[in-house]
Amino acid sequence: MSLDTGPTQRHTLVPRIHPNYRRRMRLADGLQIIAVVSVALVIAIFLADGGAARIGTPADAITSLGVVTGLVGTDLLLLMMLLAARLPSIDRAFGHDSAMALHQSLGKPALYLILGHGVLLTIGYAMVQPVSVFAEVWIMLTTLPDMPLAFVGLGLLVTVVVTSLVVVRRRFRYEAWHLVHLLSYLAVLVSIPHQLSVGTLFREGSVQRYYWLALYIGVAGSIVLFRFIVPIVRSLRSRLSVTGVDPVARGVVSIRLSGRQLSRLKARSGQFFIWRFWTPKLWWQAHPFSLSAAPTGNALRITVRGLGDASTALSALPKGTRVSFEGPYGLFTDFARTSPRIVLIAAGIGVAPIRSLLETATFTPGQATVILRAGTVDDTYLVDELADLCRARGAELRILAGKRSPIGNSWLPADAVRAGITLGTLVPRLREADVYICGPRRWTDEVVRDARSAGLPTRQIHFERFDW
Numbered sequence: 001m002s003l004d005t006g007p008t009q010r011h012t013l014v015p016r017i018h019p020n021y022r023r024r025m026r027l028a029d030g031l032q033i034i035a036v037v038s039v040a041l042v043i044a045i046f047l048a049d050g051g052a053a054r055i056g057t058p059a060d061a062i063t064s065l066g067v068v069t070g071l072v073g074t075d076l077l078l079l080m081m082l083l084a085a086r087l088p089s090i091d092r093a094f095g096h097d098s099a100m101a102l103h104q105s106l107g108k109p110a111l112y113l114i115l116g117h118g119v120l121l122t123i124g125y126a127m128v129q130p131v132s133v134f135a136e137v138w139i140m141l142t143t144l145p146d147m148p149l150a151f152v153g154l155g156l157l158v159t160v161v162v163t164s165l166v167v168v169r170r171r172f173r174y175e176a177w178h179l180v181h182l183l184s185y186l187a188v189l190v191s192i193p194h195q196l197s198v199g200t201l202f203r204e205g206s207v208q209r210y211y212w213l214a215l216y217i218g219v220a221g222s223i224v225l226f227r228f229i230v231p232i233v234r235s236l237r238s239r240l241s242v243t244g245v246d247p248v249a250r251g252v253v254s255i256r257l258s259g260r261q262l263s264r265l266k267a268r269s270g271q272f273f274i275w276r277f278w279t280p281k282l283w284w285q286a287h288p289f290s291l292s293a294a295p296t297g298n299a300l301r302i303t304v305r306g307l308g309d310a311s312t313a314l315s316a317l318p319k320g321t322r323v324s325f326e327g328p329y330g331l332f333t334d335f336a337r338t339s340p341r342i343v344l345i346a347a348g349i350g351v352a353p354i355r356s357l358l359e360t361a362t363f364t365p366g367q368a369t370v371i372l373r374a375g376t377v378d379d380t381y382l383v384d385e386l387a388d389l390c391r392a393r394g395a396e397l398r399i400l401a402g403k404r405s406p407i408g409n410s411w412l413p414a415d416a417v418r419a420g421i422t423l424g425t426l427v428p429r430l431r432e433a434d435v436y437i438c439g440p441r442r443w444t445d446e447v448v449r450d451a452r453s454a455g456l457p458t459r460q461i462h463f464e465r466f467d468w
Helices: 019-054 058-084 088-105 107-128 133-143 147-164 174-181 183-197 207-238 309-316 348-360 383-393 414-418 441-453
Strands: 241-249 252-258 272-277 287-290 299-305 323-329 341-347 368-374 396-401 433-439 461-465
Touching: 019 058, 019 088, 019 207, 058 088, 058 107, 058 183, 058 207, 088 107, 088 461, 107 133, 107 147, 133 147, 147 174, 147 183, 174 183, 183 207, 207 323, 241 309, 252 309, 272 299, 287 299, 287 348, 299 348, 341 348, 341 441, 348 368, 348 383, 348 433, 368 383, 383 396, 433 441, 441 461
Parallel strands: 341 368, 341 433, 368 396, 433 461
Antiparallel strands: 241 252, 252 299, 272 287, 272 323
16 A cells, blocks of 8 residues: 655755764764774783783793783673763764674674683693693682682673573563673673782783773773763653653554753654653663654653553553653664655554654655555554654655565565565665664564665665664
């Protein structure tokens, strides 16, 4: 089904690359350079501080390699923590999804390097004694200060990485997985003492000692500031509370929130917050929900689908319920634009950020297309609001309803697949547009593949997946 709500006109295109995009890429490049330099720097400091002179015998070479793998692995762990610390600069440069993807991609390399650190040092020490590797492990545990804590930290790190694997993570409730994931902070914390007490690498007064202490303090300070202090201060200042819960469809509600000085949050349409509703049943759970309407100086709105016990309970929130939050987060906004034309594609409750983005995105009549994908027309949410916005702003609204094809991996209805329809045929001049996609993970991945197959550059594809 296709519903046309506005004219399609040709307009002279402004330059493809927006200034916002250039600024964001410069920031992203700068942050990536800092990350690479941090890895090179820990190796350079080790070599300059006498590390090169220690490579004299095979045992010394193995031990030195073990030290280097430990240094680089620890540096990657700290980078992972910064990526998850929700620093504003990282969010502006990469967006939450990309930052967390980078965070996850560093997990295995960091673990392998830390494991290599332990194995290589054990072998190197055993060669010097000389004793068996197993005997050396016992010697390390019983004679070296703080070494038992280091082994505990390694075990915690293995636990965190294993539970982060997709096949394992899906077996956990979000709250349980998140609790286990917090062990990564403990893993780093309990590993610090052995770095300061074992060997001469971090001896009192050495450059390495002060450098690493500065790194630890900087990362810890960033986490405390942006994960705890800033959200608490913003929540107390905003005094956010529930002003109403409006039914949208079966199992779907919009929650209206009001507060003060909300303009100081500098929230943008399309962004999300992590909400905590202070009721006896919900206070201990945090929920990431996107704005479904443009934010104002005193009001916000989210739209929620009841997929679990907690999100279902939100439909019964009483007026006046106090709300605390973290955010706003994400680059699913007009700030990420590279082109004057825009295509907004949503499935399910992914319509929420699409609807708010449509309200404030910069475009002229004929430059925007909105595509809703659903099993049936009745499964679309906020469709009346979208239709009104499209008519008012001169955008085209298309509703693609129908079951998916059992053959292949297409995001389109089966009849559209049989007809050979693709995103490129649905949207004229697709390559001149930014495409925003929001929906379930697998469906979103399929839309992204279709967009890339149509020749759309990665910089023009923006997506947000609704899963954890």
